Amino acid sequence: MATSSAQLVETSKRLAAYQAVKDYLLPTYTRIGIGSGSTVVYVVEAIAALGPVVTASMTFYPTGAQSEELIEAAGLNLQYINKLAPGDQLDVAFDGADEVDDDLNLIKGGGACLWQEKIVATAAKQFVCVADFRKLSSQLGTSWTKGIPIEVLPMAAPRILGELKHLGSINPKIREGLPGKAGAIVTDNGMWIIDAPFPPLASGKDCNVDEGGSWTVDALADRLIKIPGVAEIGLFYGKNGLQVQSGAQKPVAAYFGMADGTVKIKTPPSTKA
């Protein structure tokens, strides 16, 4: 029987997740971050498959209601990031992405989780991204064209939409809830999501938007996060994950399940900070 494209995507997610867990979950680790989305389901499956001999000494930190349920349903030990002592770190965190560029900048938040994801990813010594082949991209905004997800305080949403248009976003919109349910989608944190499409974002620090050019990831992210009422943005950017232990928003590695059954692993250049 021919494999449907939906099956191919699921198989790819699974491949990436199992390989990432094999490479990055050491049996000595005790604190592990678990992100959100459909690819992370396979991360939890791969971890649970290791059995209690390996996982009983581990504690798992979710990034929202979905991953909390995943952890509990798999019989893994659940703990919350607010219980992590100041200065303590997770050994590793796994999470998905909506788009990944050549420098491992990410767009996240397609499933309305991003704020807690950023807190958990940056609390980890190593953040590892898992995805399928559709997420590979040379520039953010090329394959994920729905816009950058931005988590906002509801009362500030109209003003933020105006600011985003001013910065060059093309038709930013408040994300609607489920079909048949009127009103905006509400995040795990009681916020709304605005999806803000921008032309494809170059990587790096130089910004020439004032001369009619386009934004770079870092320049746009630095502007968006400063808009009053913005709680967090779905751009994971800045120093690469090999440069800083904990605090990095970018992964130390991104795993992509490919359509041909292989796994492509992208890592950042190991340049000094």
Ligand SMILES: O=C[C@H](O)[C@H](O)[C@H](O)COP(=O)(O)O
């Ligand atoms: O809001 C959702 C999260 O950022 C997800 O990690 C992201 O959307 C990728 O999800 P999926 O693995 O379902 O493609």
